[in-house]
Amino acid sequence: MNIEIIAGSPRQQSVTYRVALFLKKYLEQHSNHTVNIIDVREWNLPLLDSVFTSVEATPEAYKPLAERMFAADAFVLVSPEYNGSYTPAMKNLLDHFPKQSRKTFGIVTASPGGMGGMRATQGMQLLVAALFGVLSPYMLVVPGVDKKFDAEGNLLDEAFSKAVDVFAKELLWLAESVKPEHELA
Numbered sequence: 001m002n003i004e005i006i007a008g009s010p011r012q013q014s015v016t017y018r019v020a021l022f023l024k025k026y027l028e029q030h031s032n033h034t035v036n037i038i039d040v041r042e043w044n045l046p047l048l049d050s051v052f053t054s055v056e057a058t059p060e061a062y063k064p065l066a067e068r069m070f071a072a073d074a075f076v077l078v079s080p081e082y083n084g085s086y087t088p089a090m091k092n093l094l095d096h097f098p099k100q101s102r103k104t105f106g107i108v109t110a111s112p113g114g115m116g117g118m119r120a121t122q123g124m125q126l127l128v129a130a131l132f133g134v135l136s137p138y139m140l141v142v143p144g145v146d147k148k149f150d151a152e153g154n155l156l157d158e159a160f161s162k163a164v165d166v167f168a169k170e171l172l173w174l175a176e177s178v179k180p181e182h183e184l185a
Contacts, residue, residue: 001033001175004072008079008090010040015146016080016110016117021153023076023108026164031172038068040089048095062096069097074104074175075133077124081109081117086124094131104175105133106167108140116143134178138170 007020020037027035043065052058058066079086086109094100105128109117118141128135140163142148148157155161 001073002068002071003027003033003035003074003076003175004068005035005037005076005078006090006093007037007039007041008077008087008093010087010089011080012041014041014080015112015149016078016142018149018151018153019108019110019140019142019145020076020078022149022155022164023078023168025153026168027076027172030168033172033175036068038065038093040087040093043093045092045096048092050096051098052096053098066097072100072103074106074171075100076106076108076171077128078108078110079117079120079124081111081115081120084119084123086120086127091127094127099132101132102178103131103133104136104171104178105131106136106138106140106171108142108167110142110145112144112146114143116141116145134174136167136171136174138167140164140167 005020007017009016024035052066055066079090107121107124109120111117121139148160
Protein backbone atom coordinates (compact mmCIF):
# COMPACT_ATOMS: atom_id res chain seq x y z
CA MET A 1 0.00 0.00 0.00
CA ASN A 2 1.15 3.55 -0.79
CA ILE A 3 0.58 6.18 1.89
CA GLU A 4 1.21 9.82 1.00
CA ILE A 5 1.56 12.35 3.77
CA ILE A 6 0.64 15.78 2.43
CA ALA A 7 2.58 18.43 4.34
CA GLY A 8 0.32 21.43 3.81
CA SER A 9 2.30 24.36 5.15
CA PRO A 10 3.90 26.63 2.54
CA ARG A 11 6.12 28.34 5.15
CA GLN A 12 9.84 27.69 4.81
CA GLN A 13 10.28 27.27 8.58
CA SER A 14 7.16 25.15 9.01
CA VAL A 15 6.87 23.57 12.44
CA THR A 16 4.07 21.29 11.22
CA TYR A 17 6.51 19.68 8.78
CA ARG A 18 8.17 18.19 11.86
CA VAL A 19 5.05 16.11 12.43
CA ALA A 20 5.04 14.92 8.81
CA LEU A 21 8.67 13.77 9.17
CA PHE A 22 7.87 11.96 12.41
CA LEU A 23 4.79 10.24 10.97
CA LYS A 24 6.73 9.04 7.93
CA LYS A 25 9.31 7.35 10.16
CA TYR A 26 6.65 6.05 12.54
CA LEU A 27 4.45 4.52 9.83
CA GLU A 28 7.47 2.94 8.12
CA GLN A 29 8.52 1.37 11.44
CA HIS A 30 5.02 0.11 12.29
CA SER A 31 3.93 -1.20 8.88
CA ASN A 32 5.35 -2.65 5.68
CA HIS A 33 3.77 0.07 3.54
CA THR A 34 5.48 2.62 1.33
CA VAL A 35 5.24 6.02 3.01
CA ASN A 36 6.25 9.32 1.38
CA ILE A 37 5.75 13.02 1.95
CA ILE A 38 4.27 15.37 -0.62
CA ASP A 39 5.46 18.79 0.50
CA VAL A 40 3.42 21.67 -0.93
CA ARG A 41 6.59 23.80 -0.84
CA GLU A 42 8.12 21.61 -3.55
CA TRP A 43 5.33 22.16 -6.09
CA ASN A 44 4.66 25.56 -7.57
CA LEU A 45 1.10 24.77 -8.57
CA PRO A 46 -0.81 27.64 -10.15
CA LEU A 47 -4.24 28.58 -8.92
CA LEU A 48 -6.62 25.96 -10.20
CA ASP A 49 -7.47 26.29 -13.87
CA SER A 50 -7.79 22.60 -14.75
CA VAL A 51 -7.99 19.23 -13.06
CA PHE A 52 -5.31 16.66 -13.90
CA THR A 53 -7.54 13.72 -14.82
CA SER A 54 -4.70 11.23 -15.41
CA VAL A 55 -0.92 11.13 -15.35
CA GLU A 56 -0.90 11.44 -19.14
CA ALA A 57 -3.16 14.53 -19.02
CA THR A 58 -0.92 16.26 -16.47
CA PRO A 59 1.56 18.95 -17.55
CA GLU A 60 5.11 17.57 -17.68
CA ALA A 61 6.33 19.54 -14.64
CA TYR A 62 3.68 17.92 -12.42
CA LYS A 63 3.75 14.33 -13.72
CA PRO A 64 5.88 13.05 -10.81
CA LEU A 65 3.30 14.52 -8.41
CA ALA A 66 0.42 13.06 -10.44
CA GLU A 67 2.00 9.60 -10.41
CA ARG A 68 2.12 9.68 -6.62
CA MET A 69 -1.39 11.09 -6.21
CA PHE A 70 -2.97 8.49 -8.49
CA ALA A 71 -0.95 5.62 -6.95
CA ALA A 72 -1.77 6.56 -3.36
CA ASP A 73 -4.04 4.25 -1.41
CA ALA A 74 -4.21 6.53 1.62
CA PHE A 75 -3.39 10.09 2.57
CA VAL A 76 -2.44 11.79 5.80
CA LEU A 77 -3.21 15.51 5.64
CA VAL A 78 -0.94 17.58 7.90
CA SER A 79 -1.80 21.25 8.25
CA PRO A 80 -1.33 24.20 10.57
CA GLU A 81 -4.34 26.36 11.29
CA TYR A 82 -4.73 29.49 9.18
CA ASN A 83 -7.52 31.72 10.48
CA GLY A 84 -9.57 28.77 11.68
CA SER A 85 -8.97 26.59 8.62
CA TYR A 86 -6.39 24.45 6.85
CA THR A 87 -3.93 25.94 4.35
CA PRO A 88 -4.99 27.17 0.92
CA ALA A 89 -1.82 25.55 -0.50
CA MET A 90 -3.00 22.08 0.51
CA LYS A 91 -6.50 22.74 -0.87
CA ASN A 92 -5.03 23.96 -4.15
CA LEU A 93 -2.90 20.82 -4.48
CA LEU A 94 -5.84 18.50 -3.83
CA ASP A 95 -8.12 20.48 -6.15
CA HIS A 96 -5.78 19.78 -9.08
CA PHE A 97 -6.75 16.09 -8.95
CA PRO A 98 -10.03 14.19 -9.33
CA LYS A 99 -12.00 12.79 -6.41
CA GLN A 100 -10.08 10.34 -4.22
CA SER A 101 -12.90 7.81 -4.04
CA ARG A 102 -12.62 5.23 -1.28
CA LYS A 103 -9.11 6.26 -0.30
CA THR A 104 -8.43 6.48 3.42
CA PHE A 105 -7.57 9.84 4.94
CA GLY A 106 -6.09 10.77 8.28
CA ILE A 107 -6.22 14.32 9.58
CA VAL A 108 -3.36 15.90 11.52
CA THR A 109 -3.23 19.51 12.66
CA ALA A 110 -0.46 21.20 14.60
CA SER A 111 0.23 24.57 16.11
CA PRO A 112 2.58 26.13 18.64
CA GLY A 113 -0.59 27.32 20.38
CA GLY A 114 -2.65 25.45 22.94
CA MET A 115 -5.44 24.30 20.61
CA GLY A 116 -3.16 22.56 18.10
CA GLY A 117 -5.10 23.62 15.04
CA MET A 118 -8.30 22.03 16.29
CA ARG A 119 -10.54 24.38 14.28
CA ALA A 120 -8.77 23.36 11.06
CA THR A 121 -9.91 19.75 11.59
CA GLN A 122 -13.51 20.80 11.01
CA GLY A 123 -12.83 22.12 7.52
CA MET A 124 -10.58 19.19 6.72
CA GLN A 125 -13.37 16.76 7.56
CA LEU A 126 -15.60 18.53 5.04
CA LEU A 127 -12.80 18.45 2.48
CA VAL A 128 -12.30 14.69 2.81
CA ALA A 129 -16.04 14.11 2.41
CA ALA A 130 -16.07 16.30 -0.72
CA LEU A 131 -13.19 14.21 -2.13
CA PHE A 132 -15.25 11.01 -1.52
CA GLY A 133 -12.50 9.86 0.83
CA VAL A 134 -12.95 7.59 3.84
CA LEU A 135 -11.98 9.47 6.98
CA SER A 136 -10.41 7.86 10.00
CA PRO A 137 -12.36 9.21 12.99
CA TYR A 138 -9.16 9.35 15.05
CA MET A 139 -7.50 12.66 14.31
CA LEU A 140 -4.15 13.80 15.64
CA VAL A 141 -4.24 17.33 17.06
CA VAL A 142 -0.82 18.58 18.17
CA PRO A 143 -0.80 21.61 20.49
CA GLY A 144 2.63 23.00 21.36
CA VAL A 145 4.10 21.30 18.29
CA ASP A 146 7.42 23.10 18.70
CA LYS A 147 7.78 21.51 22.16
CA LYS A 148 6.67 18.03 21.06
CA PHE A 149 8.85 17.58 17.94
CA ASP A 150 12.30 18.85 17.02
CA ALA A 151 13.26 20.16 13.57
CA GLU A 152 14.29 16.67 12.42
CA GLY A 153 10.91 15.17 13.31
CA ASN A 154 11.93 13.47 16.54
CA LEU A 155 9.39 13.18 19.34
CA LEU A 156 10.46 15.26 22.35
CA ASP A 157 7.42 14.68 24.55
CA GLU A 158 7.08 10.96 25.30
CA ALA A 159 3.70 11.57 26.95
CA PHE A 160 2.37 12.41 23.47
CA SER A 161 3.31 8.98 22.07
CA LYS A 162 -0.03 7.45 23.19
CA ALA A 163 -1.97 9.90 20.99
CA VAL A 164 0.30 9.06 18.05
CA ASP A 165 -0.08 5.33 18.64
CA VAL A 166 -3.89 5.51 18.65
CA PHE A 167 -3.98 7.72 15.54
CA ALA A 168 -1.59 5.50 13.57
CA LYS A 169 -3.15 2.20 14.68
CA GLU A 170 -6.63 3.29 13.63
CA LEU A 171 -5.43 4.88 10.38
CA LEU A 172 -3.57 1.72 9.37
CA TRP A 173 -6.48 -0.54 10.31
CA LEU A 174 -8.86 1.52 8.18
CA ALA A 175 -6.45 1.88 5.24
CA GLU A 176 -5.79 -1.85 5.23
CA SER A 177 -9.54 -2.57 5.33
CA VAL A 178 -10.72 -0.19 2.58
CA LYS A 179 -10.14 -0.88 -1.08
CA PRO A 180 -9.61 2.35 -3.07
CA GLU A 181 -11.63 2.74 -6.24
CA HIS A 182 -8.54 2.25 -8.45
CA GLU A 183 -8.12 -1.26 -6.98
CA LEU A 184 -11.71 -2.20 -7.87
CA ALA A 185 -11.34 -1.48 -11.59
